[in-house]
Amino acid sequence: MKLFIYEHCPFCVKARMIFGLKNLPVELVVMLNDDEETPKKLIGQKMAPILMKEDGSCMPESLDIVAFVDKSDGEPLLTGRPNPAISDWLRHVNSYLNKLLLPRIATASFAEFATPEARRYFTEKKEASVGSFDELRQHSAGFIKNINDDLRKLDKLIVKPNAVNGELSLDDIHLFPVLRSLTLVAGVDYPSRVADYRDNMAKQTQINLLSSVAA
Ligand SMILES: N[C@@H](CCC(=O)N[C@@H](CS)C(=O)NCC(=O)O)C(=O)O
Incomplete structure (x- = not known):
């Protein structure tokens, strides 16, 4: 199977996770961010991820x-019960996280930005929805303080490093992409359980963290 993705995209990370967790092969195809034709041809709109069976x-x-994918081999892995406190935490963090992430995604070396036109497409589209990246960068310190406070709250919710609630569930599919995106941000303090969980999930899902390109 083929998975059409953008490397920065948290929704694409969700889809990639299930292949990694189940150790199933998948061919990743990174689309250029300004390539509207490929996704429109495949699913009728410009959106990633797309699974080609x-x-x-x-x-x-x-x-x-x-x-x-989880049901495809008759042995589903995501059998644990979600914890509403995790969805509450995610809802709160997602209300401001993009303001911290988008300016950094726009300058990072992702394959979807292999051409200047693709990078410009992303920047123009996102600035139209969240405002000037230069201005958002000036507020980084405040957002980083917020996320550091919120990560301390998350630390208390993590039951095991290999599954946030002790048994793999959809909460892991929602939580890990946020923690992976956050590794793009320099200066975030990770409490020990959060760091162990993030690193363990990166291994289990076979998905790279972004610390090496943090800014
Ligand atoms: N509900 C969709 C949301 C996917 C989504 O919003 N993907 C973004 C990338 S992070 C996208 O393709 N946006 C259109 C664009 O980038 O032009 C899902 O869960 O797959």
Whole structure:
């Protein structure tokens, strides 16, 4: 199977996670960010991730892909019960996280930005929705303080390094992509359980963290 992605995209990370967790092979295809034609041809809109199955048919929506792949071998892995405190934490953090992430994503060396046009496409589209990246960067210190406070709260919710609630569940599929994106931000303090969980999940899912390109 082929998975069409952007490297920075947290929804694409969700879809990639299930392949890594189940140790199933998948060919990753990174689309240029300004390539509207490929996704529109495959699913009728410009959106990633897209799963192309062996028969050539295509499936959009990260959580549909996760469910499809998880059930594909008759041995689902995501059997744990979600903890509402994790979704509350994610809802709160997601309300400001993009303001910290988007300016950094826009300058990082992701394959979807292999051409200047692709990078410009992303920057213009996102600045139109969240405002000037230069201005957001000036507020970094405040957002970093918020995330450091919130990570201390998350630390108390982590039950095991290999599954946030002790048994793999959709909470892991939602939480790890946020922690992976955060590794793009320099100056974040990770409490020990959060760091252990993030590193363990990166190994289990076979997905790279972004610390080497943090800014
Ligand atoms: N509900 C979708 C959301 C996917 C999504 O928003 N993907 C973003 C990338 S992070 C996207 O493709 N946006 C259109 C664009 O980048 O032009 C899912 O879970 O798969």
